[in-house]
Amino acid sequence: MKIKNKLMKRYLLIIAGVFFLSGLNAQVNVFDCGTYHQDLSPSQVNSQQVINGSCMTLGANGAIQVNNSTSKSVFASQGITLKNDVHIGAFDTDGGVHLKITGKAGLEVVVMNYTDLYGVLRYKKAEFGIRLPDDILTRIGHFLNEEGIHQDELNPFLEWNIDVEAMFTHPASGTVRKVDGYYTREYSENSQTDDWDDVGTDYPFRVRFAPPLNGDWIAEISIRIDNEQQPAYTSDLFGFNVVESGDPGYVKVHENKKNLIRGERMIFPAGHNFPAPNDHGNAFLGAGSSYLGNYLLTLGNTAKATNTKEWDFYLQKVESYFQQGGRYIRTSQLPWSSLIEFEKKGNYYDRLHYAWEQDKLLDLCEQYDALMAFNMMFHTPFVICDGYGMSLWDWERYWKDSNDKIYYDVQDPWPVYCYNDNPQEVGGKKPHEALSNEDDLKYHEQRTRYYISRYGYSTKIYEFELLSEPFNVDANAKDVTKPYQDSITQEQLRQEIFTAIEAYHGRLGWYIKEKMGHNEHLIGVDYSPDSWQKPKDQSFLHGTIDVIGLNDYDASFNKYIKTKNGDNNVFEDGENSRAKIVKDFQSWTGKPVILSEFGDDEKYKGCTTYKGSVIDAMSMGFTGICGYSLWEGQIEGQEHMWTATIRAQYHLNGDDVINTLSNGNGQWMQGRQKEKIYNAHDEAAKELQYYISNSKELSVGYIRNRTYNIHTKRIGEKCNLFINTIPVDNLYNFVWDDGPYKLRLEGLKNNTDYQIDWYSFEEGLYIGSDCQNTQGDELVLHFPELSVTSDKPEQPLVWFVVREQNCQQAMRSSEGESDVLQLFEDIRQDVGIEDNSDILDNTEKLSGIYPNPFENYFIISSTCEDILTLQTIDGTVIGNYKISKGVTKIPTAFLPKGVYLVCLQKQNQQFKIVKQ
Template sequence: MASNSVESNHWIHKDRPGKFVQLSPVNYGALDAVKKNGKLELAVSMPGDISEKVDNFITRKKGAEKLNPFDPVDVDITVDFIHTDKDGAMDTIKGYGFYYQEYRRNSNMKGWGVIRNVTHSNFRVRFTPQKTGKWKCIAYVGGRGTKETLISPELEFTVVRSDLSGFMKISENNHYFEVDGELFLPLGMNMPTQGGTATGYRSGGANPAEYVAYLDKIQELRNSGGNYFRYMTTPWTTEVEFEILGDYTDRLPQAWEMDQLVEKCEDIDIRIHWNMSYMTQLSYIGVFGLYFWDWTDARDSMCQCDLLPNWFEKDVGFCYHTDPTYGVETVDEFLTDKDLIRYYQNRLRYMVARWGYSTHIGIFELYNEINFSGVLFELTDDCKLDQASQYKPYFNDTSYVRKISDWQVEMGRYLKEDLRFFDHPYAVNYGGAPIYVTPEEYPYDPEDGAALACGDEAYFSEYVDVMTYNDYFSWPKKYEYQHGDLIKMKKFAKKQKVEEENYDKPLVYSEVGTGQHGCDNLFTFRQMYVMSPFTGAAGAGMPWHYNNNMAVYDSVRRRELGWSVMPVVDEFFSEVPLNQGEWFAGFDIRKDERAELLYLTEGKRAERAVAVISNRTVNRYTMRESWCDENPDFCDCDLSESDLNFYPDVYEEAVAFDWNDKRGIGGAQILKVSGMEFTSKYKIAFYDAFTGEFVMEITKWSDAFGNLKVKYPELANVPSKEGDSPNGSILMVKIFKSDNPTFGTITE
């Protein structure tokens, strides 16, 4: 690492006039052994007149000429990183400069102190080289502060091999992820942001102690076998722009804390699913009770309540609404206003410039549940949200649907075309599975999912790499529906004549849930990790409940029980090359609906397949804990009267059974895997889904149509194995040709 002393910085040419731009290393003392896949951070020394005007902006010096370092119109720094291979071919990758300030946490853990760096400029560029060999880089500085583009001298460096892993990429088959050519199956959960539930209710936001505590919780997730988590940029934590449009000065401590999080993840090898903006900023008032972090401010008429006249006095509102020059009244206008689009893209550029270097950010997800943006409430007389007055424009106004779609596509276009940002997949997110109602059927009361038939084309944009949505469907048919939703979406796209490359892309369940989980001893929580990878999604869905912001997280026994299944799923898929070739998702169910089978076959006439078999009679209702009987109003594992009338009776009592139980004439109740080779002999190995323990292996022939009937052992009437039982209610299955010794070994 480079020393912080002035004497060590021999990269600065003291004899150069002040008008020159200079690059110098920050995290290396010498540049002859820069690590492949590691961060290279360079300082960009600026001409004195530019630095002075930037300082005037940062310190808000009255009457002085200023340059905004966060706006490329004022200060535009780009750096070309050029690799030359042994044949002389050159490859150029563009990086972007950003303004940086070093901080330390104060000893009382209530604030941050600035560390003045006399060695390095506050302007930085970060880059991760992915090829070994000779490189050089050149900085270009433009913008309002220069009459012509300023160019730095070339800086050369050599990249050497390392054991650092590369970026998470979309696999060649477009359905899964990989790192360095190996399958990467995301396993983790939502760890939304720093602090607890109440943090967002405070106008001051998270304090340093909460940032430190969050790092410990990420370590706990990693220790339990997680390799991935979803993080949300919220205005009370690491958001860089909320109070003042285009000025991130006051939020540089929060940006520094984001640095610490990213570096922690790099150190312990866990990847971030980065949701780049939470939903409160584009909600008019107090969604989830977060009044200080929404669209409106104290001046707005909807922020008036006679009972609590001073309640909103510290509510400054979102700068895209409150800015005296560019602010607009409505979220609709925000989505289409050219000036505000430019400012939002400046924000994205800053985030890409500062954190886009990291191999441990997996996905850049633009906005959380954007179909719930623009939500509007009225206040009751006691200053609470009137739920009956709730209005969601996305489900009432098809023109709003199209604006949402166009805005997300434009942000993707900016990332891909203007910034040439390709190292991370770009995703858009919705609350709920896609819907197919037409404009004639609006307003749409269920208010769920992307409105694909009403003009929302974001999922199918060439600029969107990954489709994500949040799924809280809680019926026992959850995974049948998840499997069907993906098929339905692709069929719709084909019917709309969408190019295959624009709809055949990974699907991620960014949030999943089936209720609170506190009433079924974490059964459905663990079940989500096991079942969702077999639906055709790119990995396990990420649970919301038991996240670090919830008090139940502190129940170590329950949390560790819920997380205990992650290493089991990881080990099961470790020899399953889902990132190679073509894998097809399938589904089958007993006619009496007591058991379901989800499977993935390798190719259209498959030699191998993996599957999961679940006893549906074991569900959150039949597994409810005893306290539910005494506290039915607080137990969402209870079946209501309408549920009892709606659900099949088989869901109301947990029973144990095997393939032969009530199998019907000709085996009509037997589960089968389709798409296998014709009349071929297979080995079928069964494993307990919650422990990974081997249960048994059988051999079975497929029929003349490629259907393989699965004679599964007894599925217990409890989730986990008990006593002499070899397994619980769910089995994971590996299927491979009988002449192969193992699933992972194929005999030619």
Template sequence: MPNSKKYKKQYSEFREGKGIRSNTFILLIYLAIPYFSVTAQQVTPKPISCLNLIKQSNLNSQMQPDSVKHIPANIDEPTIDAAWFVPNATPCLVGKYQKMELGFKLPELIQKKVDDFLKGIHPENQLNPYDPDLLDVRITLQSPSNQQYIKPAFYYEPYENLGGTYTKQNTDFSFRFRFAPDELGTWKLSVSVVMPNETINGNYVITFVCVPSNHNGYLVKGNYGDERDRYLYFKENKTTFKGIGMNITHSTYDDNWTSTELAQHKTWIQNFANNGGNFLRLELGAQNALPDWIEFNNYTPRMKHMQMFDELIELAEEKDIYFMLFRHHVEVLKDGPEWDHVSWVENPYKKAFHLTQRIDFFTHQEVIKWQKHCLRYIMARWGYSSNMSVYEYSELDLFIPESEGRGDIFDKPLKSTEQTSIRDWLAQMAFTTKRHNPNLFFTITFTQGKSPSRLKELYELPKKTSYDFNHVVDLVGFHQYHDERKYTNYEDRFEQTDKLWKYFNKPVICEEIGFSDDPTNLIYCCEPYEFKNNVWATFMMGNMSSGMHWWWDRGIFKTGHEQYFQYLKNFLSTENLEGYSYKPNKWKDGSIDKMKIENYYLLSNQKESVLGWVHNATYRWRNLFNTSNCIQKMVANTSDYSCICEDGHLLVSGTFNYNKPEYIDYYQNDVSDVLNETFLIEGLKKTTSSTLKHWYQIDFYHTQGVLPENMFSHTLVMPTNRRGRLKLPITLYALAPDYAYKISYLGYHKNKPNVQLTGNEK
């Protein structure tokens, strides 16, 4: 994220102005109910009819954890009351990969000790519900295939939005357990409360049934051993996840997240999903719902904001969006401004443990212990979600941008001690994440502007060790801004993706792209092409999703650019990416500053299928100067900046020089016509015979100007030449400065195959 401190300051300044009796019948009812998410505190909990009270001596030993002391159970009533919250309409019945939530009421004596901690009274009688070493509400699960799982419940206080204000509600069931079963059939669940020298076992087993749903399951790797490993796949049907992604990470720059801002965040996500988006990046940060930010060992002050974050997760599930959850460097940002509470100065660990150096955040054992406790809580509260795919520490090189005056530790490979410390810390965070959610991918990224070779060096730190950052992560990624500069944004992103894939053979995420800064974000308000073109180009580069734009609140949604996601979604909807091993390719007709046509495409290893995108490379923001009044005002620094921010406030001041050489290409202030020129597809089957030829069908598609469902344009049928090339004519009219296309092999024939032609070539 570029220049976060500036935006946060400007933003702050703006703001201060029974069992299952009939499984078949209930299953039919369940499948007739469309899936939607319900906020837990908004529903009345249901008694658990599938809770079976049993004698302690008859408990399946595999369903109970080891214990030091058992409190005798009353056979007539449960030792730990339980209630079913979600899905509220079908207690004891839940869809595969979908959320269930149970609530537990602890024995009165235990709850009294928890209440004393929260009230800060009777310290000799306290139990901290956020310290699992003192109080661990433990859930033991047995799957239909007899697999055993132990998972934590978490302490919970309900909040409800009443007239725009999130207000605390009462509940008897202050510990919650969230889970999404991944196996059909009858599950068994038991609960125990584990404390030092004492364990209270629930005197019952809850049975619930997992039934089929329309959820595709969590994302997994393909492990094909070829280019198909660039992508992720749905667990349920092993088909390719065709990511169409964007950052919509937060809706506040300070630590006073409001219901109005949450509503705006939801609107962005809804618009994104309604236009075909399916891969989202969310920040769990100090400014919104990071549990341990206010007090490192007491998450109660964040309960309201965590309820708001619950709603974002539920919305993603409802809209079938998979998401990355990331942590940001701002938590240890040095020398933050006095008004900014999201910085190292306000870090609760620094305050509580009197840390003198930021490296202590990564090495102090008690600090690390509580960070892992927080991560456990995060996974218990949100990690249940089958839609959460990645947990990330973003821009790791800024976690300590200046190592207490001794320089960037990532820029000085000799500083192996600090690199090793951060590596070890990161490994512990990864292990904790995977322990609580083994289906989750873990990754780190670094700041923008680094070459592929430099990123390789960073992922391979610490040097001369057998266990580096690369061994910790499941995916690799990069941040690359500066869309306003000529065409290096496409060229650089292709090189980043290609080389990172070759270096590490892991899926690559182009996870932050866009213009470099305000005021260049004004370009979003003037034209859509840099945004739209990046969506198409980055997908054709072999990334696991389309590139993820960062500037979600700088006019992208206000000007309706999200509509262009629909075209890529429709284009890919019938494609079987798991059936081919696609390798990215690129072609252009000249040097970067003089090229007129640029082409990115995926070519199957059998040379029989191509997915691609080609555009008029002169059709870029700076060359629209003569035809766009908006661009003219921007270049003249006379824009009214009216669409910069979604909530209407202005972040831009001063002037900016848009006439620098890096912004202007050979065509300067105008667009060049490329009608009837040609572009090449290389690497296909070579035609070497004078009588038989390799024939291909090329289908062209609009990426704008028509309804997405009508995006098909026309078809060509052509043979390759002796070099295995297709030389395709351009029909890019003014309203269509780019095309997507699909190429399929028709066979080895003497004459042109007889296929159904449409459009201009019919």
């Protein structure tokens, strides 16, 4: 009760009852005043009428005066300390102070990853553990250990059984965040069995929160049982202080609705799929001889088809990709190695080791500041009969015999997917029905809730994708049907599938953003690229969906531009190009388009050297998409593909590309062109795609030789595809002026000088520059020879960067660069040095690198061919470059300002350089 001083006297009411709980097992109790004690400043006291917290001190940070008609209430769960600089009273009839200790010996809460709560990092994980009351633990134990025996059992994974949630409040801004808790197990890896040992925990429910604002926060945790509205248990209030971490926060959609932005800078996620452990046959019953460690999969243990050694191998592979400079990956929830729900609907207990391993994956992303797209559900369990041999994990009891004949085994003892609760021999429930059935949708919500509760804190997840390849729902390899995609089934069935997919996507999008109140992450749905010409589900129209994903596999030489006439920058009716498909999806949805998966068709993987993936990495980013994840490159032995992707990643996220795309609020223009090198040829060999900035001052893109393709670079006859299709059935070299029509940029400034810089295939090394004047608004591109025959350097594709630049000034700059190169030669001749080694060693006079500090490039002189490794100051590899004997120019426009290391591997030399 608040006391008002009607007699102008000083009254002070303090209701006491301070108590403390001690932390256990090295976890720190959040209610301990040594963990966090808030010193209230005069401004904090003056700005708030009611102040809540756990442990608070008034008067430590300056004098506090409360008098006259001022009314203040301070509620602390643990303790309030008044210093000498606190002056209370006198009051008139409207004034008063109410101080109260509110502690009630509620739930025990500890912080798991901080030793105190004075410096919680903004946008970084703060993990809180909750010790459950004994009666709740008993009821959960009844479910986990004796399911179906006790009427009072509680499933810890279903919110209508037990709902643990935390409310976080930022008093200064009024921001409130609700975060759901999740049930977990703690493990250690057993090196003898290659299994996970449960080591137990006193805090089986956890809450993870990444506070978005600096300053003081207060929090409260509650537990609801059996869908009751009122909490059965509530914690005391506790507080913590947040300080700046430098993390830019969650990835959002750019205002242009075509790109993504992180903090204040546009980003372009470009990387590989690393779905989950998937290397050594662990998806297949009876994994091959390459399987690592003990094979744990048995009839009663399908939850461990993947063991600890396979998970360690996977994490080491991802870290190796990060160490080489990769910063974007995509993962998927695979039923054989990462999915938390397969055998039992709504019960994840036996698969929580996979969730524990994925915590490590997020820790790696945090360590390397890498971002991931998180696919929440791989499609295989919704396939009637899987065509890739993963029969154990699909919908029905189909198998393949030694003659590759598919048959149905009604006696099959292996468990079917838990949502197939009416298998074919009983009644024949179809996979799509599990996407729209109301009871099934409630369980899909709970699985989604678990993922968001456990991983939704992380700024390193840039997208949650709801379901991979919905166009394979109900697919049946036995009957060669894919009802979503192909026009070979009944229209009624097609519409049923569309309706089911729309229901699934719409319901989960609503659940995440509306029911859970989680709006931090982008939510994505997936399509096939040929959806533009066929009926499709309308999931992209759901308001809760942010990003449209495409799974795009195509081995054709002309997949980027199949048909195109007229102006480069105009999308025409009847045009068939990747850029047109992307544009159509953007127009239909008003949302960015990302390639969740793409590459050459998987059926050709045995007859190709994967050079097509290098082409894809360097070219797909110029089709209007906002990012991509190559499928090839994830399996052991494909690591050689990472170099080109990482180089493309840096280029697509460097200043040249990002400034082009960001200019003028991101209103860029895309252009594309294909031309023949001889009129008599059947197909065009020249291909061009590019972006032009809104100001028309910048342009970036590529030019490609299409005779370099899966057919001409084949190592097996299965890739012998383009027979008698001239010229793409053989390798041809050509230069810029070959053919009747030149490749050109359209839409630049009229009669204006532009400098064009050229960069090499695969490694993206600087080749050279030229300067041209536009004719009208067009700029003819005098590109270097695109050589593909064995007698010449391999260069089927080049990047270009175009900047508005007076050609006379550009030439002076180029001459200045030439002067630098000549400088090495002059010094060598003047002092009689035989090679560059003495110059390079004399780092005080001439370091071997110029300029230093540098901006958009640096030049290195080397005495021999070598491998140059560019690293951050902490040793993270940005890229590896082959350099020639003599001088080589290294492009660095993509690098942020800072200090870097250059290492010459053969010569065992290292230089420190500065980007300014």
